[in-house]
Amino acid sequence: MRNEIVLVVDDDPEHLSLVERYVSSFGLQCKSAGSGFEAIENLKTENISLVVTDMVMPGMDGMELLKKIKRHHPHIDVIVMTGYSEQYSYIDVIQAGATDFIAKPFKRDEFSAKLDRAFRERDLLSELRESKEKAEAASRTKTDFLCTISHELKTPMNGILGFTWLLSNADLPPKEMEYVQLLGQSSNRLMKLINQILDFSALEARTSSTKPHHFHLKDVFEEIFVAAQPRAEAKGLLLHHEIDEFLLERVLFGDQFALQQILYNLTDNAIKFADSGQIDITVKKSMVLSGDTVELQFSIKDQGCGIHKEKQDAIFEPFTQAEGYMTRKHEGAGLGLAICAKLVDMMNGEIWLESRVGEGSVFYFSAQMHMA
Ligand code: ADP
Secondary structure, X not given: OOOOEEXXXXXXXXXXXXXXXXXXXOOOEEEEEOOHHHHHHHHHHOOOOEEEEEOOOOOOOHHHHXXXXXXXXXXXXXXXXXXXXOXXXXXXXXXXXXXXXXXXXXXXXXXXXXXXXXHHHHHHHHHHHHHHHHHHHHHHHHHHXXXXXXXXXXXXXXXXXXXXXXXXXXXXXXXXXXXXXXXXXXXXXHHHHHHHHHHHHHHHOOOOOOOOEEEEHXXXXXXXXXXHHHHHHHOOOEEEEEEOHHHHOOEXXXXXXXXXXXXXXXXXXXXXXXXXXXXXXXXXXXXXXXXXXXXXXXXXXXXXXXXXXXXXOHHHOOOOOXXXXXXXXXXXXXXXXXXXXXXXXXXXXXXXXXXXXXXXXXXXXXXXXXXX
């Protein structure tokens, strides 16, 4: 037997007592009210789970009562009893927030099925809500943990990098110098990973937001080239960029550093996954949204290994790589694109790709900016 109280509201005493009998016969506690006003008073004092109300009543009709219940007691389910050819349709009743409706006259079994369904759905919803709350709490704990641990790791890592740099400038025998260089490479890789985890967890926890200021696109591209050119050259790759004439001289207002980070990650991947050819980075204005807001579309094209069609959707998820763990040739934790996706989202844009295995990939993203 359920420990629930059902409130039946009907101005017709005969129908009211019939429905009352039905409710009690299902082992539920029943309260009754002869009008909408009486029902409202009952709701203030009793712990009601479900209201079954007639539609046509003098003073306050079922629709008005339903709206009042949904406004002041949104957790209470309401089943509306409607007669044929009434002012309100089934759609009106459901849109106003009713759980269900039942056409009068109805049989005991039909009513029992409606009550059963209302309670089942409520149980299911509360289970779902509970699991969602648990999952969100677990995810918050995980994000906090990642944030704290990566922050704590950075301090000793800075020490290791600093002393490695001092050692690399010391007068060491060749063998030891080689060890120091290897130590430097590994430390830099580890630092990159720590920074990625920190960035990702901050974005996941939404503790970072866009920090807009005025900038020129050509400065963004210059930064990317200074950072990426040496690696591209070392692999014999040609870096090429093209900025839409319209944008070249414009002063933009937006998050320059988020934009730089996305472009850098995508260019870095293009260099990592290509062994020959050219890498083209382009930007054009895709549309003027309103007044001074424009949407820019960026593309980063390489002639590298490409990505299998079935892997393409998943690669924006964190810790995901297109290559299998055992067959991987390249380093990385699968966080770069997940960070890009979150940053793009922060700039009200979208990120997507076109890729063919053996031919190369083009990563596109859009971002909204203001023109100064
Ligand atoms: P990682 O740091 O592991 O490279 P990313 O999130 O940047 O992580 O990329 C995820 C995966 O997507 C990569 O491991 C790779 O399999 C695939 N990928 C990304 N960019 C390219 C590219 N330009 N060409 C081919 N594969 C790519």
